[in-house]
Amino acid sequence: MAQKPSTPKGTRDFNPEQVAKRNYIFNAIRGTFQTFGFQPIETPSFENSSTLMGKYGEEGDRLIFKILNSGDYLAKANSEAYETKDSNKLISSISEKALRYDLTVPFARYVVQHQNDIEFPFKRYQIQPVWRADRPQNGRFREFFQCDADVVGSKSLWQEVEFIQLYDQVFSALKLEGVTIKINNRKILSGIAEVIGASDKLIDFTVALDKLDKIGEEKVKEEMLNKGIPQSGIDKLKPLFTLSGSFESQIESLKGILETSEEGKKGIEELAFINTAISELGLNTTTLQLDVTLARGLNYYTGAIFEVAAPKTVKIGSIGGGGRYDDLTGIFGLKNVSGVGISFGLDRIYLVLEQLGLFPETVTKNVEVLFINFGDKEALFSLKAIKELRLHGINAELYPDAAKMKKQMNHANKRQIPFVVLVGEEEINSNMYTLKNMNSGEQFKFDLEALIVHIKNIE
Amino acid sequence: MAQKPSTPKGTRDFNPEQVAKRNYIFNAIRGTFQTFGFQPIETPSFENSSTLMGKYGEEGDRLIFKILNSGDYLAKANSEAYETKDSNKLISSISEKALRYDLTVPFARYVVQHQNDIEFPFKRYQIQPVWRADRPQNGRFREFFQCDADVVGSKSLWQEVEFIQLYDQVFSALKLEGVTIKINNRKILSGIAEVIGASDKLIDFTVALDKLDKIGEEKVKEEMLNKGIPQSGIDKLKPLFTLSGSFESQIESLKGILETSEEGKKGIEELAFINTAISELGLNTTTLQLDVTLARGLNYYTGAIFEVAAPKTVKIGSIGGGGRYDDLTGIFGLKNVSGVGISFGLDRIYLVLEQLGLFPETVTKNVEVLFINFGDKEALFSLKAIKELRLHGINAELYPDAAKMKKQMNHANKRQIPFVVLVGEEEINSNMYTLKNMNSGEQFKFDLEALIVHIKNIE
Numbered sequence: 001m002a003q004k005p006s007t008p009k010g011t012r013d014f015n016p017e018q019v020a021k022r023n024y025i026f027n028a029i030r031g032t033f034q035t036f037g038f039q040p041i042e043t044p045s046f047e048n049s050s051t052l053m054g055k056y057g058e059e060g061d062r063l064i065f066k067i068l069n070s071g072d073y074l075a076k077a078n079s080e081a082y083e084t085k086d087s088n089k090l091i092s093s094i095s096e097k098a099l100r101y102d103l104t105v106p107f108a109r110y111v112v113q114h115q116n117d118i119e120f121p122f123k124r125y126q127i128q129p130v131w132r133a134d135r136p137q138n139g140r141f142r143e144f145f146q147c148d149a150d151v152v153g154s155k156s157l158w159q160e161v162e163f164i165q166l167y168d169q170v171f172s173a174l175k176l177e178g179v180t181i182k183i184n185n186r187k188i189l190s191g192i193a194e195v196i197g198a199s200d201k202l203i204d205f206t207v208a209l210d211k212l213d214k215i216g217e218e219k220v221k222e223e224m225l226n227k228g229i230p231q232s233g234i235d236k237l238k239p240l241f242t243l244s245g246s247f248e249s250q251i252e253s254l255k256g257i258l259e260t261s262e263e264g265k266k267g268i269e270e271l272a273f274i275n276t277a278i279s280e281l282g283l284n285t286t287t288l289q290l291d292v293t294l295a296r297g298l299n300y301y302t303g304a305i306f307e308v309a310a311p312k313t314v315k316i317g318s319i320g321g322g323g324r325y326d327d328l329t330g331i332f333g334l335k336n337v338s339g340v341g342i343s344f345g346l347d348r349i350y351l352v353l354e355q356l357g358l359f360p361e362t363v364t365k366n367v368e369v370l371f372i373n374f375g376d377k378e379a380l381f382s383l384k385a386i387k388e389l390r391l392h393g394i395n396a397e398l399y400p401d402a403a404k405m406k407k408q409m410n411h412a413n414k415r416q417i418p419f420v421v422l423v424g425e426e427e428i429n430s431n432m433y434t435l436k437n438m439n440s441g442e443q444f445k446f447d448l449e450a451l452i453v454h455i456k457n458i459e
Numbered sequence: 460m461a462q463k464p465s466t467p468k469g470t471r472d473f474n475p476e477q478v479a480k481r482n483y484i485f486n487a488i489r490g491t492f493q494t495f496g497f498q499p500i501e502t503p504s505f506e507n508s509s510t511l512m513g514k515y516g517e518e519g520d521r522l523i524f525k526i527l528n529s530g531d532y533l534a535k536a537n538s539e540a541y542e543t544k545d546s547n548k549l550i551s552s553i554s555e556k557a558l559r560y561d562l563t564v565p566f567a568r569y570v571v572q573h574q575n576d577i578e579f580p581f582k583r584y585q586i587q588p589v590w591r592a593d594r595p596q597n598g599r600f601r602e603f604f605q606c607d608a609d610v611v612g613s614k615s616l617w618q619e620v621e622f623i624q625l626y627d628q629v630f631s632a633l634k635l636e637g638v639t640i641k642i643n644n645r646k647i648l649s650g651i652a653e654v655i656g657a658s659d660k661l662i663d664f665t666v667a668l669d670k671l672d673k674i675g676e677e678k679v680k681e682e683m684l685n686k687g688i689p690q691s692g693i694d695k696l697k698p699l700f701t702l703s704g705s706f707e708s709q710i711e712s713l714k715g716i717l718e719t720s721e722e723g724k725k726g727i728e729e730l731a732f733i734n735t736a737i738s739e740l741g742l743n744t745t746t747l748q749l750d751v752t753l754a755r756g757l758n759y760y761t762g763a764i765f766e767v768a769a770p771k772t773v774k775i776g777s778i779g780g781g782g783r784y785d786d787l788t789g790i791f792g793l794k795n796v797s798g799v800g801i802s803f804g805l806d807r808i809y810l811v812l813e814q815l816g817l818f819p820e821t822v823t824k825n826v827e828v829l830f831i832n833f834g835d836k837e838a839l840f841s842l843k844a845i846k847e848l849r850l851h852g853i854n855a856e857l858y859p860d861a862a863k864m865k866k867q868m869n870h871a872n873k874r875q876i877p878f879v880v881l882v883g884e885e886e887i888n889s890n891m892y893t894l895k896n897m898n899s900g901e902q903f904k905f906d907l908e909a910l911i912v913h914i915k916n917i918e
Contacts, residue, residue: 004571004572004791004792005507005509005510005568005571005572005791006507006572007502007503007506007507007572008503008505008506008507008555008556011503011504011505012503013500013501013502013503013569013572013573014500014501014502015500015573015576016498016499016500016583019498019499019500019501020499023499034825034854035849035852035853035854035855036849036854036856037825037826037829037854037855037856039475039478039825039826040475040478040479040482041472041473041474041475041478042472042473042478043466043472043473044466044467044470044471044472044602045470045504045558045588045590045602046467046470046524046590046602047466047467048464048465048466048467050464051464062529062530063529065505065526065527065529066526066527067524067525067526067527067558068524068525068526068527068550068553068554070521070522070524070592071521071546072546072547073546074544074545074546074549075544075546077544085533085534085536086533087530087531087532087533087534088531090533091527094527095527096467097467099504099526109464110472112463112464113463113464113465113466113472114472114474117474119870119873119874121858121859121860121870123856124475129504131504131505133529143503143504143505151859154859154860155860156832156859156860158832158838158842158857158859159859161842162842162856162857165842165846169849277839277842280839280843281839281842281843281846332463332464333463366493366496366498367496370496373615373617379617380736380739380740383617383620383621383624383736383740384739384740387624387740390494390495390628393494394494395493395494395495395496396494396496397495397496397582397621398617398621399580400580400610400613400615400617400618401580401613401614401615411578411580414578415578
């Protein structure tokens, strides 16, 4: 026998149970996006390379999957690169398309391309796969879904308030308790950098600060010093390392640290506005927490920064994130379109729900009734009933072959089908159906109408 | 300003209205698959090239999108091919992965790979995009969705009966009347080829016969003669060209033509079985028609062949097809797994529904209520109400900025939002909401409970 075939490294098949569980999460997210007024769009799986390249930094460019041109692609190969066998330099002459790396850049491209047809502010959501040539590892794949919602064309902070509510509603719908929504603001980070005399080292500063949880205060200070941040500045950070307590008390501490920074004060004002609104509106199952060390995607975000942490009992990274960016579409020539957006990490949410046993049992329920096949005459009689059952929304099927009874019953058991119907000579003559409950073993005889009522009452 | 970005040739963006309409079709298909007992699986967008190459013929191989290896891909380039600049020969050394070309080969790979975990007969459905480097033209795209359902592990003809019922139920659900389900059988075609002394020219024979509709009887005969089919054989085809009337009368004519062919008679028997069962079970909106010229995918199908034709008023090709294949998984080393399957052509069904005006108006309904934003105090009051509305399943949103009233009303009109709610000082003080019906212009004041009831009653 030939070698068993497999999927490429970092990719996965999903079996029926996994698809059902994934759809359970997708539906919760999609449904909430819709009640919040977001509209779906979809973009192609591949884009022109020029749309993607240079948008994610050098590392990102390397991780983008490139599609080889069709036909005699070497005919147009860059001859210098070809002669020197320069893989990197040759790419653009033999590959014009590339697989989507995220949903944000294609969305920016969409907005610019269709700007005349879009009514702003535009609230869109998008749930599609993306591809990255990353080294596969536990929980990191080369093909995975992103679930994004963004608003473009408004600077209103009410959107930030709405997104926090949205996170809360999705995790409530999934019955996942203990989720923390962390929030920070780019302006706070810029303000702190300004105050400690490290405005020109904002990235180094935030990269180091971001590691506080992992490496501790002393190592963070060491790294800052190594990056050229003055000791006098680092000393001013003291209150930052010990920030704790309620959102409000942290805001008060920050006011002290940032009193000389206009930008920092603006950041505080924004955070306070959002926190006040959320306090008024209330959250169901999540908690909003100010985390001044949060700096994800800093190059990109200009205002609020979000990151969502799974319940502490589950050892897993963030399950969502996002923020405000003031110039998303500028890369495609459309200036002054402010946006804010969030994303859900489907694969990680899946792992969390699995670990906590939060998938409802009904999610993987598929076929409810299997009709045992005793021969062509019985099969035809059965299919007439099956047709009626399906019209009543009951998932039903006929075992295709008149195999041995035991084999058919085993099939029902293995597929966890809760009911089988037995139709033999006697049932046909009396126009009745024998229903067997596969869990209890009980058997009843019903006419078609009673059969439907019985199954519908139990499911 | 930079040049407006665009999508690659043959690919499409879908705006919210298009996504909603496509989902309407997907949901009808998916829902029916499920009531018929099919279970969903998903496979990765790209496969190892060895899984795909050589499975679709030379033309197919050309049309498969290849993904360039990551990193220094030229390091492993085949040096002979590199020196002679042989694009075709170089591919396998610089590209190990390729985008899915259809859902059938990945499904075969899935069945072989997971054979020990699958309970046969296995009824699976799969709704995912596929990619082909075809020349884009009207209604043909480089990225498009396929919607497939297959059963593997049973030779029972009841599956063919079920698939015809399934087609009927999907098109009934879509309220599309006048669809014809054409059926043929590979064994009939083999039998005819045998009878006319052209068994060794089965492909040439069926390719010519398949053109009967387009080029007429005389040209078909000419082509057959050119391909070396003897005149004496072609003469025997006379009754075939004039086959008409009911399914039953066509079966009778075929019995005459095929009385010396065992295989042909087996084909007739199968068709008759299916037709009798369908007559007993009945079809809602579709018609089953025997079409002996139907030969699609002949290399592949071994029994029944299906093709679904749109209503005659719509000039469009087939909107679905399928058939039985006796050795799907043989290509991956697993012998004797018979299968039968069908496919729906999403893009064409979309065009048909659009042309006939069959998309329900409610499909594109999105946001039901927009709250006008008069300022922060009013916005917060509004968001409290919006939260309640959403919990009652009403899609509601707040205009993010306290822009001019006219601008906000225009926004509601352009997005075809049916209701706006106005909340000012007076409403806050009296805890009431002014609801304006954007179609009739009528305005009413409600408390929150009455507001919810009113909107839910009208939607």
